[in-house]
Every structure is written in C-alpha cells, then in structure tokens.
Amino acid sequence: MKSKVNKSVYGYLFISPFFIAYTVMGLVPILYTLYLSFTKWDGFTNPIYVGFANYERLLHDTFFYQTIGNTLIIWIFSIVPQLIIALLLALILNEKFIKGKHFFRAVFYFPHIITPITLGVMFALMFDWQTGSINMLLMKIGVIHDPIHWFNNPWWSRIIAASVICWQYFGFNLIVFIAGMQSIPTEVFEAAEVDGASKSQVAWRITLPLLRPVFLFTLITSVIGGLQLFDAPLMLGDGPGNSGRTMIMYLYETAFKSFDYSYGAAIAYGIFIIIMIFTAITAKATKMTKEA
Amino acid sequence: MGIKQIFVRGIIYLFLIAVAVTCLIPFYSMIITSTHTNTDIAQKLLFLPGDQLAENYKRLMGSVNIWRGFANSVFVAVVATALDLYTAALVGYGFSKFKFRFRNPLFAIVLATMMVPGQLGIIGFYKLMDTFHMLDTYWPMILTGMSNAFGVFMVKQFADESIPSELIESGRIDGYGEFQIFNRIILPLLGPAMATYAIFAFIGKWNDFLTPMIVLFDNNKQTLPVMIASLRSQFTADFGAQYVGIVISVVPILVFFSAMSKRIISGVAAGAVKG
Numbered sequence: 163m164k165s166k167v168n169k170s171v172y173g174y175l176f177i178s179p180f181f182i183a184y185t186v187m188g189l190v191p192i193l194y195t196l197y198l199s200f201t202k203w204d205g206f207t208n209p210i211y212v213g214f215a216n217y218e219r220l221l222h223d224t225f226f227y228q229t230i231g232n233t234l235i236i237w238i239f240s241i242v243p244q245l246i247i248a249l250l251l252a253l254i255l256n257e258k259f260i261k262g263k264h265f266f267r268a269v270f271y272f273p274h275i276i277t278p279i280t281l282g283v284m285f286a287l288m289f290d291w292q293t294g295s296i297n298m299l300l301m302k303i304g305v306i307h308d309p310i311h312w313f314n315n316p317w318w319s320r321i322i323a324a325s326v327i328c329w330q331y332f333g334f335n336l337i338v339f340i341a342g343m344q345s346i347p348t349e350v351f352e353a354a355e356v357d358g359a360s361k362s363q364v365a366w367r368i369t370l371p372l373l374r375p376v377f378l379f380t381l382i383t384s385v386i387g388g389l390q391l392f393d394a395p396l397m398l399g400d401g402p403g404n405s406g407r408t409m410i411m412y413l414y415e416t417a418f419k420s421f422d423y424s425y426g427a428a429i430a431y432g433i434f435i436i437i438m439i440f441t442a443i444t445a446k447a448t449k450m451t452k453e454a
Numbered sequence: 455m456g457i458k459q460i461f462v463r464g465i466i467y468l469f470l471i472a473v474a475v476t477c478l479i480p481f482y483s484m485i486i487t488s489t490h491t492n493t494d495i496a497q498k499l500l501f502l503p504g505d506q507l508a509e510n511y512k513r514l515m516g517s518v519n520i521w522r523g524f525a526n527s528v529f530v531a532v533v534a535t536a537l538d539l540y541t542a543a544l545v546g547y548g549f550s551k552f553k554f555r556f557r558n559p560l561f562a563i564v565l566a567t568m569m570v571p572g573q574l575g576i577i578g579f580y581k582l583m584d585t586f587h588m589l590d591t592y593w594p595m596i597l598t599g600m601s602n603a604f605g606v607f608m609v610k611q612f613a614d615e616s617i618p619s620e621l622i623e624s625g626r627i628d629g630y631g632e633f634q635i636f637n638r639i640i641l642p643l644l645g646p647a648m649a650t651y652a653i654f655a656f657i658g659k660w661n662d663f664l665t666p667m668i669v670l671f672d673n674n675k676q677t678l679p680v681m682i683a684s685l686r687s688q689f690t691a692d693f694g695a696q697y698v699g700i701v702i703s704v705v706p707i708l709v710f711f712s713a714m715s716k717r718i719i720s721g722v723a724a725g726a727v728k729g
Contacts, residue, residue, distance in 0.1 A: 170555070172632045176548025177560065179541045183600035184567055187579070192570070194578030251473065254466055268715040269474045275711055275718070277661045279679040280703045283686060283696065284480055287487075293693055295483050298499035333477070334722065341723035390571055393663045393679070397686060410573055417577050418668050427577045434574050441569070 199427035209424065216428035226429065228404055229412040230436060232320065236395065236408065237388035239324030240331070245380070248332045252339035253365055267340070271333035278330065282397025285326045289313065313398065316405030323395045323406055330394070335380055342376035343369060378448050385444045389437045409433045481704060488697035495693045510694035517688055520702050522674060523681035530595050530666075530677055531659040538599035538655045543644050546609025547636060551622060561610075568603045573664065580668055594669045595677075599659065605651050612647035613640075650721040678703055 199216050201209035220226055251270065255263050273281065288294050289312040297309040312318045346369065354364050392410040400407045413433060417426025487495055490504040514520065549561050583594050617640065625635040663679040670676055676684075682703050689695045711718065 170553060173548055173552030173554035173557070175632075176552060176636075177545050180545040180564060180601050180603075180606060181560075183541065183597065187594075187598045188567065188570070188575065188601055191575030191578035191582050193575075194581060195575045196578075198577055198581070247473070251470070254470065259463065260466070260470075264716065264719075266470050266474060267719055268711070269477050271715070271719055271722070272708075272711060273477055275657055275707060276704060277663070277679045277682065279661075279663050279682050280700055283682055284484060284700055286686070287693065287696060287700070288480060288483070290693075293496040295487070295499060302499055329477070337719055337722045344723075386569070386571065390573060392573075393661075397683060413573060413576075414664070418580075423577050423581075430574050430577060434571060437571050 195427045195430055198424050199431055201424045203424040205421050205423050212424075216425050217431075219425065220428050220432050225404065225412065226409075226432060229407050229409045232405060233389055233391055233408045236320050236324045236327070236391060236406075237384075239321060240327035241384055241388060244328040244332045244335060244384075247328075248335035248339055251332075251336050252343060253369065255336070255340060256343045256369075267333075267337065270336055273330045274334045276330070278326075278393035279397060281326050281330055282394035285322060285394070286313075286398050289322055313406075314402055316402055319398065319401030319406035323391070323398050323408075326394045326398070327388070327391065331384075338376060338380060339373065342373050346372050374448075378445075381444050381448060382441060385440050386437060389433070389440060409436070481708070484697055484700050484704065488694065488701045490694065492692060492694050495697070506694060507698065510698045513692060514685075514689070514695040514698045518681055518684060518699065519674070520678070520681055520699055523676055523678040524702070524706070526675060527660060527678040530592050531656055533592070534596045534599040534659045535652055535655045537596060538602055538605060538659075539648055539652055541600045542602055542605030542609050542651060542655075543641060543648065544636065545606045547613050547617075547640055547644070549606065550610045550613035551617070551619060564603045564606050567601070576664065576668070583669055589669050590671045590675065591669075592675075595659070595662065595665055598665070599655065602655065605655060608651050609644060609647055612644065617643055649717070650724050653718050653721045 198209060200211060200213060202212045202215070203209035251266075254260060255266060260266075288296050291297060291309045291311040291313070294312075296312075297306070300306045301309065310318070312322060350368060350372070351364065354368055359367070390410050391408045392414070395406055395408050396411055396414070398406055400411075409429075410433065413426055413429045416429055417423050483500075486500050486503055488510060489507040490498075490500055491506050491509075494500065494504065494506075545564075549557065549564075579594070580589075583589050586593075588594055621639060621643075622635055625639050630638070661679065662677070663683070666677045667680050667683070670680070673684075682699055685696045685699045689699075
C-alpha cells in the first residue's frame with residue numbers, strides 16, 4: 163500500500179496544470195474584474211475605489227435593461243425554430259429508408275463550423291436594403307415593390323440576428339439529437355413495432371421521452387450560450403434605437419470602445435447574475451416537467 | 455409500397471432538400487457575387503459567375519491582407535489546440551487513474567468552471583495581460599486553452615473506460631517514471647478521444663473573436679475573424695471587396711470540411727452524447 167500513497171503525489175502533479183492555468187487565466191481575471199467594478203478606471207490612470215457607484219448606475223441604466231430584453235428576444239426567436247427544425251430533421255434522418263443520410267447531415271452541419279463573424283457579415287450583406295440579394299430576390303418574384311430597409315426596423319433587426327443563430331446552430335443540435343436517438347436501445351423500438359405502434363406514436367411516446375436528458379443538455383448549454391450572443395449580432399449592427407444590441411455587445415462597447423472599463427466590469431457581473439438566474443429557471447423548469 | 459407512402463416520402467425528401475439548399479445557397483451567392491463589379495452587385499440579382507474576381511481581390515488586398523490573417527489564425531489555433539490537448543490529456547488521465555485526497559471535489563470544481571460565462575473576467579483579463587506585458591502577443595490566446603474543463607472531462611471518461619490500469623502497472627514494473635508512462639504508453643492510447651476533442655478545441659479557437667480583438671493592436675498580427683470584421687468598416691461602399699473577403703474565409707473551410715466531414719460529425723456526436 164505504500165506505493166499508492168506515493169502515487170497520490172503524482173496525481174496532484176498531473177492535475178495541477180488545469181488548476182494553475184485556471185487560477186491565473188480564469189479566476190484571477192474574474193476576481194480582478196469584480197474589484198474593478200467597485201472602482202472608477204479609464205484604462206490609463208490608476209483605478210479609484212468608488213464603492214457601489216457602478217452598480218447603482220447599472221440598476222438605473224435603461225440601456226442595460228433594453229439589452230437584456232433584446233438578448234432574450236433574439237434568443238427565443240432563434241432557439242424555438244432551431245430545436246423544432248433540428249428535432250424534425252433528426253427524426254427523419256433516423257429513419258432507415260432515407261438515402262444520402264451522411265450528405266444531408268454534412269450539409270446541415272456545415273454552417274456551424276463557419277466563424278460567426280463571417281456569417282454576421284454575410285447576412286448583413288444579404289439583407290443590405292440597397293444592394294442585398296434578399297430584396298432583389300423578393301422584388302424579382304414580385305413579393306414586394308420597394309426594397310425593405312431591414313435594419314431600420316427593430317423587429318426585422320432582431321429576427322435577422324435570430325435567423326443567423328438558428329441557421330448556424332440547428333445542424334449542431336441535429337447531430338446531438340441523432341446521437342441521442344442512436345443511443346436508445348433498439349429493443350425498445352422493436353417491442354413497439356411488435357405491439358403495432360405507428361411512427362408518430364413511436365416518436366411521441368418513446369423517442370421524445372427517452373431523449374429528455376439530451377434536451378436538458380441542449381437547453382442548458384443554449385441558455386448559457388444564447389445569453390452571450392455577441393459576434394454575429396455585432397456585425398449586423400445595433401439596429402434602430404439599439405433594438406439589436408445584445409448584453410455582451412453593450413459590455414464590449416462600454417469597456418473597449420468608450421474606455422469605461424470599471425462600468426464595463428459592473429455590466430459583466432450584471433450579465434453573470436442574469437445568466438445564472440435563467441440557467442436556474444431552465445434547470446427548474448425541466449425538472450418540473452420531469453416530475454409531472 | 456403504396457401511393458400514400460411514396461407521396462409521404464416525396465414530401466420528406468423535398469423538405470430535406472429545401473433545408474439543404476437553405477444551408478448552401480448563401481455561400482453560393484457569396485461566391486458568385488464576389489466575381490462581379492460593384493455596380494452589378496448593387497443593381498442585379500446575380501446567379502452566374504462574372505469576371506471581376508481578380509479586380510475585387512486586388513482592391514481587397516490593397517488594404518487588408520486577409521491571407522496573413524488566415525495564416526495568423528492557423529498558427530494561433532494549431533499551437534493553442536496542441537497545448538490544450540496535451541494539458542487536457544495530462545489532467546484527464548490524472549483524474550482517471552490516480553487515487554488522491556479530494557479527487558472528487560476537485561473534479562467537481564473542474565466541471566463547475568464550465569458554468570462560468572467566458573466574458574465575465576474579460577476586463578480583468580485585459581488588465582492582467584497588460585501587467586504581464588502580453589498585450590499585442592499571441593500568448594493570451596494560447597495560454598487560455600490550458601484550462602478547458604470539457605477536454606478534461608472527455609479524456610477522463612475515455613480513460614476510465616478504455617485504458618486498463620494493468621498497463622500502467624506493467625510500465626511501472628519496467629521501471630518507467632510516471633511521465634514516461636504517460637508520454638509513451640498513455641498518450642498514444644488516448645488517440646481517439648484526442649481526435650474528437652481536437653475538433654472542438656480547434657473550432658473554438660478558430661472562431662474566437664473577442665480575445666484577439668481586445669489584446670492585439672498590430673493589424674498584421676490579427677486573426678481572420680477580426681480582419682473579416684474590419685472589412686465592414688474599411689470597405690463600406692466596396693461590396694465586391696467585402697464579398698471576396700468572405701469567400702476567402704469560407705472556401706478553405708469548405709474544402710477542409712468536405713474532406714473531413716465524416717470524422718468531424720462523428721466526433722461531434724461522440725462528444726455531445728458524452729458531455
């Protein structure tokens with residue numbers, strides 16, 4: 163047993179890189195950001211302690227509340243169609259008779275590996291009201307007569323941002339759902355077939371309930387990721403009356419464009435609290451449906 | 455097969471094809487548009503390639519060296535991924551095969567770090583990098599990869615299931631040191647898990663935008679996403695140049711993905727179900 167005790171030192175050695183790196187590159191910046199949120203700091207002079215002033219400002223900051231609303235709207239508009247499309251396609255691609263499964267999966271997944279910035283610029287160009295291909299297409303097929311000024315409308319701005327996200331992530335969710343479906347034991351389906359269940363009965367009564375853990379995973383990761391929307395919406399712009407501006411865009415602009423680092427730090431903690439609240443709500447909601 | 459069944463299958467295929475077209479047509483449209491003059495781009499709906507690619511490309515390269523950004527991105531992503539993989543392997547293996555006090559709570563801490571949003575510490579991170587004199591270098595992007603909880607989790611799961619402890623014992627009997635055992639015996643065996651995780655790590659690093667944008671100042675050092683973002687402001691009226699920039703950022707990925715899609719997709723599936 164002496165050797166076991168010796169080995170334990172090696173255990174700490176092996177796991178230490180994570181803890182050292184996380185402390186230096188993760189934890190210290192997080193705590194330092196917390197400290198900065200209690201100061202006034204413009205990036206050049208030394209930070210001056212100001213107590214809760216930044217947080218008081220944050221509580222009365224209508225811009226901040228607006229960005230929370232925008233982020234939630236964009237997130238909901240992207241997550242709902244995203245999950246429905248992904249689920250529908252996963253159910254279809256899980257059928258045996260479909261040919262070219264691999265091709266379809268690859269094509270559906272492709273947008274996910276393109277840099278969000280590129281997709282943001284692409285959609286901004288496509289929906290450009292004067293030169294974008296969407297307006298030209300709509301005019302050509304006679305749906306509209308005059309070009310629509312998409313980014314001049316708060317709802318279109320948000321819907322376009324949501325579409326980019328939906329378009330980028332449905333393929334990822336599709337792969338996750340298919341993988342989840344394939345891990346369901348085939349005996350379950352065989353038994354249902356023997357009992358004479360129809361395809362839709364199998365989907366509703368067997369596949370979907372058994373996918374519950376996968377849904378939980380998808381929802382939680384999507385809350386955390388969705389509330390941090392940044393790259394693609396940044397390329398699409400703020401929209402009229404800041405209707406397209408997300409929380410992280412506000413953080414970035416405050417800190418790194420207006421050089422109000424300390425207020426940016428307070429915004430970062432505000433966002434953190436909001437993400438925690440929504441993660442908790444999601445976790446609770448998914449648990450509740452499980453018990454019901 | 456009845457008529458009804460043929461009809462249903464026809465609808466299903468139509469749906470699949472419609473979604474596939476929706477996925478690909480924006481890329482097709484970008485490539486086509488990049489080969490036309492600005493006047494044509496502004497006035498016409500374009501379906502066929504033109505002959506202005508070289509001209510648009512010339513104007514783009516006149517002020518933004520996008521290939522340089524591409525090379526910078528490749529360099530940063532490859533180095534960061536390599537370091538990330540090695541540390542994830544070390545740490546995951548450490549958690550999987552060594553018995554030590556507080557192992558479970560320490561592992562819980564690793565997993566808990568996944569729940570902390572990435573941007574929370576970004577301002578302190580900027581200040582810290584300033585203190586370390588690492589601003590305008592690639593170090594911040596490379597070093598952050600060393601604490602990726604997801605990689606640790608994947609390696610641990612894999613090592614728990616498929617690395618027999620007898621192998622490690624036999625290595626010890628042969629007189630190998632612990633790190634020799636890791637480098638010579640364990641690391642090659644972790645191959646499949648590493649390949650899967652490498653895809654995630656690489657895509658994550660390739661797509662990182664916020665970190666390079668705030669820590670790099672020299673335009674020649676910038677990574678591809680930041681250069682693409684700068685196209686918007688630098689070529690406000692020059693759509694041809696913007697489209698060429700997009701095409702350059704997409705086509706190499708398209709080629710790479712066509713060759714590797716099977717591997718990438720099965721990797722994502724494996725990673726997602728384990729996560």
